[in-house]
Amino acid sequence: MAWRHGFQGVGVASDDSDLLEVTALQHQLRQFADVRDWEQFHSPKNLAMALAGEAGELLEIFQWLSETESRELTDDDRARVAEEIADLQIYLLRLADVLRVSLQAAVADKMDQNERKYPVGESKGNATKYSRRGR
Amino acid sequence: MAWRHGFQGVGVASDDSDLLEVTALQHQLRQFADVRDWEQFHSPKNLAMALAGEAGELLEIFQWLSETESRELTDDDRARVAEEIADLQIYLLRLADVLRVSLQAAVADKMDQNERKYPVGESKGNATKYSRRGR
Amino acid sequence: MAWRHGFQGVGVASDDSDLLEVTALQHQLRQFADVRDWEQFHSPKNLAMALAGEAGELLEIFQWLSETESRELTDDDRARVAEEIADLQIYLLRLADVLRVSLQAAVADKMDQNERKYPVGESKGNATKYSRRGR
Amino acid sequence: MAWRHGFQGVGVASDDSDLLEVTALQHQLRQFADVRDWEQFHSPKNLAMALAGEAGELLEIFQWLSETESRELTDDDRARVAEEIADLQIYLLRLADVLRVSLQAAVADKMDQNERKYPVGESKGNATKYSRRGR
Numbered sequence: 001m002a003w004r005h006g007f008q009g010v011g012v013a014s015d016d017s018d019l020l021e022v023t024a025l026q027h028q029l030r031q032f033a034d035v036r037d038w039e040q041f042h043s044p045k046n047l048a049m050a051l052a053g054e055a056g057e058l059l060e061i062f063q064w065l066s067e068t069e070s071r072e073l074t075d076d077d078r079a080r081v082a083e084e085i086a087d088l089q090i091y092l093l094r095l096a097d098v099l100r101v102s103l104q105a106a107v108a109d110k111m112d113q114n115e116r117k118y119p120v121g122e123s124k125g126n127a128t129k130y131s132r133r134g135r
Numbered sequence: 136m137a138w139r140h141g142f143q144g145v146g147v148a149s150d151d152s153d154l155l156e157v158t159a160l161q162h163q164l165r166q167f168a169d170v171r172d173w174e175q176f177h178s179p180k181n182l183a184m185a186l187a188g189e190a191g192e193l194l195e196i197f198q199w200l201s202e203t204e205s206r207e208l209t210d211d212d213r214a215r216v217a218e219e220i221a222d223l224q225i226y227l228l229r230l231a232d233v234l235r236v237s238l239q240a241a242v243a244d245k246m247d248q249n250e251r252k253y254p255v256g257e258s259k260g261n262a263t264k265y266s267r268r269g270r
Numbered sequence: 271m272a273w274r275h276g277f278q279g280v281g282v283a284s285d286d287s288d289l290l291e292v293t294a295l296q297h298q299l300r301q302f303a304d305v306r307d308w309e310q311f312h313s314p315k316n317l318a319m320a321l322a323g324e325a326g327e328l329l330e331i332f333q334w335l336s337e338t339e340s341r342e343l344t345d346d347d348r349a350r351v352a353e354e355i356a357d358l359q360i361y362l363l364r365l366a367d368v369l370r371v372s373l374q375a376a377v378a379d380k381m382d383q384n385e386r387k388y389p390v391g392e393s394k395g396n397a398t399k400y401s402r403r404g405r
Numbered sequence: 406m407a408w409r410h411g412f413q414g415v416g417v418a419s420d421d422s423d424l425l426e427v428t429a430l431q432h433q434l435r436q437f438a439d440v441r442d443w444e445q446f447h448s449p450k451n452l453a454m455a456l457a458g459e460a461g462e463l464l465e466i467f468q469w470l471s472e473t474e475s476r477e478l479t480d481d482d483r484a485r486v487a488e489e490i491a492d493l494q495i496y497l498l499r500l501a502d503v504l505r506v507s508l509q510a511a512v513a514d515k516m517d518q519n520e521r522k523y524p525v526g527e528s529k530g531n532a533t534k535y536s537r538r539g540r
Contacts, residue, residue: 018161018239022153025242032246036253037260041469044216045197045205049468051223052190052322056461059187062180063454064446067336070180073234081179082236085227086245088186089238092223096153099208101217103224104153107160110221111167118171125172176334184333187457191326198319199311201472288427288507295512296423302516306523307530314486315467315475321493322464325457332450340450343504351449352506355497356515358456359508362493366423369478371487373494374423377430380491381437388441395442 026097051091058084161232179234186226193219296367321361328354431502456496463489
């Protein structure tokens with residue numbers, strides 16, 4: 001699995017850490033689409049639909065489970081969720097690539113925003129406010 | 136923006152590359168939830184819903200645009216899309232964290248699977264087959 | 271509100287019953303789009319996206335509520351849910367119209383199918399089987 | 406198919422019209438769930454998830470099709486769409502039932518609102534405004 005190691009020779013920092021080599025993965029995914037002539041289908045509009053479709057599949061795994069059950073998934077369900085997570089991540093990488101959005105910068109900006117938007121004191125344990133403001 | 140640089144001193148390799156320090160970001164997001172007593176709301180079931188809700192917001196940006204327009208977004212729309220991408224990435228990081236799924240390994244496995252599932256010869260430019268099999 | 275009464279003079283049968291005059295509503299919605307030159311945007315593809323976007327808004331109301339809370343909504347949340355239900359119903363009417371699908375016949379066929387697919391004996395109280403087969 | 410005719414003896418008005426006997430269908434769906442002990446799973450939260458999951462399946466049919474192709478579906482795809490439309494309608498009926506929301510009244514109110522919100526003059530052929538305001 002070349003993409004684990006391939007990015008400028010920099011691999012995973014340690015066994016305990018998880019790292020996503022966004023640029024390298026996007027390069028691979030672009031080539032994957034390119035050799036199949038699938039770039040034509042990968043408009044941002046279509047990728048957004050595909051991503052939302054995968055989010056729907058994720059919902060279907062959880063829809064009849066209680067919250068408690070969702071925290072204690074069977075191995076089988078956990079494997080299915082991992083696959084949906086991968087599909088979502090792949091479409092997210094692809095969408096960011098075709099629109100030239102930096103995942104890293106977008107996430108950093110949003111985390112900054114969220115820090116300002118939800119001050120610890122006001123937000124603490126407040127489900128209602130979270131629900132109201134968390135959108 | 137500490138998370139760009141903070142993980143074991145390893146920062147972004149270069150200006151041209153994009154990299155997600157998954158473990159470090161997940162640690163930050165866990166703390167963000169923890170100090171607000173929001174861990175209680177972050178069951179996998181609820182996070183899946185929140186993620187799908189963000190996917191819905193992404194759709195709303197693209198729903199009346201043509202595919203061509205979606206490839207040539209205004210700066211304004213591009214900024215809105217970047218925010219939704221960030222929200223999606225954040226919930227994906229959080230979901231993978233609470234379920235202890237490695238994003239990197241899940242993506243690598245799925246990319247392997249996709250290589251086997253869609254051989255180049257059969258898949259080339261075949262929208263119908265893609266549509267049928269791409270789910 | 272003419273559409274409550276207007277279809278061939280047939281109104282609501284009684285205060286206790288709920289009835290959707292599908293054809294009459296579709297006619298109104300088609301005219302609504304037509305006078306605004308919006309028919310051009312209402313391709314099945316786009317309507318499917320709009321519908322899924324509304325489903326996302328519905329999720330956002332429920333995402334941080336427990337199941338119990340979702341059964342005992344505040345008046346405020348109940349009103350918001352009613353609006354999303356209306357949006358979903360409107361896009362569903364519109365989609366069925368542009369594709370010339372009979373809502374009534376489609377629902378009847380599906381209910382028949384479900385009767386055969388989930389025999390009472392096998393399905394009784396079986397969440398797991400429901401979850402597995404309910405898709 | 407009793408539900409086409411069963412509601413207080415009132416059947417379909419004519420072959421050309423489509424009518425949804427909401428109350429009668431909801432009664433049937435409630436019984437369907439009841440005899441299987443599935444009422445316990447049908448919290449509004451879970452039904453919202455199920456509905457959004459079906460919306461995701463609808464997206465998957467259209468995601469790689471052009472808008473033009475989506476207007477000229479194959480018989481096969483049209484049948485698949487009809488099934489998803491039915492699933493969506495069924496969950497919408499069920500959700501309205503458990504929350505005691507009148508589908509008819511909710512749709513009528515929303516159509517009134519939309520008339521006021523999008524005046525014909527301002528809205529005509531204006532995709533951008535539609536996109537901006539249509540949410």
